[in-house]
Amino acid sequence: MHKNRLGELLVLNGSLSPAELQKALIVSKSTGKPLGRVLSDERIVNGSVIRRTLIEQFMLRSVMTSMTLFFSFAGIAGGAKTARAASIKDVPARVAFQQASAYAPMGQYPKLFGSTEKQSSSLTAFTKWTGMFERFDAALNTAGGQQQMTAFKAQLEFLRGLPVNKMVAGVNDIVNRVPYINDSQIYGQSDYWATPMEFLKNGGDCEDFAITKYVALRALGIPEERMRILILQDMQKNVPHAVLVVYTDNGAVLLDNQIKTVTNVERVSWYKPIFSINRDSWWLHTKPKGNVTVVASASR
Incomplete structure (x- = not known):
């Protein structure tokens, strides 16, 4: 799995903004802490949401690459009707x-x-x-x-x-x-x-x-x-x-x-x-x- 898959999934499900992800990735890189721990410690994302997303991440495994994830998001964004x-x-x-x-x-x-x-x-x-x-x-x-x-x-x-x-x-x-x-x-x-x-x-x-x-x-x-x-x-x-x-x-x-x-x-x-x-x-x-x-x- 790619290192940033957790962050991407949290962005996709609306739990995390891109700016928050960018900040958290920088902290993760500088401190050596896993991204999930940074998000939890900084109270950016609730721990239960992180755990649920990690389960989802495990189930997806390597079926979807980052490119596929991107186009999935684009498809969701293009087809949504509730927030045009x-x-x-x-x-x-x-x-x-x-x-x-x-x-x-x-x-x-x-x-x-x-x-x-x-x-x-x-x-x-x-x-x-x-x-x-x-x-x-x-x-x-x-x-x-x-x-x-x-x-x-x-x-x-x-x-x-x-x-x-x-x-x-x-x-x-x-x-x-x-x-x-x-x-x-x-x-x-x-x-x-x-x-x-x-x-x-x-x-x-x-x-x-x-x-x-x-x-x-x-x-x-x-x-x-x-x-x-x-x-x-x-x-x-x-x-x-x-x-x-x-x-x-x-x-x-x-x-x-x-x-x-x-x-x-x-x-x-x-x-x-x-x-x-x-x-x-x-x-x-x-x-x-x-x-x-x-x-x-x-x-x-």
Whole structure:
């Protein structure tokens, strides 16, 4: 059996997110502890779930290779009906200054870091992403949530109607002023996807910066199809990371809490993409020449 089969099965059954798997694999490698022990000790996955999955792993044995497992996941994702993209309410539209119809559709999307992309419109496994939208929508129905978003939009007001590059730079600068704080310090969880209101109140980590930038740019009229949250591996720090990608008429750019200025994707060489997602679809990023990377989701 491949060493990462347990992690892959936990991702497939929705018990583990790809970011959590990446972190746990790094800890396992550095400490020499088995992956299951790391997941249990860090309280990322319940022990009974790990035991049940280990039994499933034993029964599967070598019948399925990692490639087969990947395509099984792709088949499940493609056939799921309960969490299609259309089922996710367009919550960012509730806070928009203007409609996004002024922007021409993208004719072609540049490859991110030279990767090959496999697209699916099934968001079944991405419960952290879909759950964030549900909490965001609920918060907008409260007086406190409305006040927070009104105050945030006041900060964005001066960017309305500016060229895309100036809007993107302005949003990146505003959001990057929020303090970086680990999820475990705020929520007692290793990987929590915060709503913009939660992030603006408490601070947050990399995916929270990316989500709030995405909502801000949606409010300013940038259309959904021109943006993705990108989960990647920082090859210099050897840790998972998240950024916002915006597809401009001059190429794809990164809005990154680790980089002060907006940067063209082509100028960054130390990131390895894992998956990207927006409200419509998600994309698995693989190495050129058919080498498959880790299967990724944003599940609990």
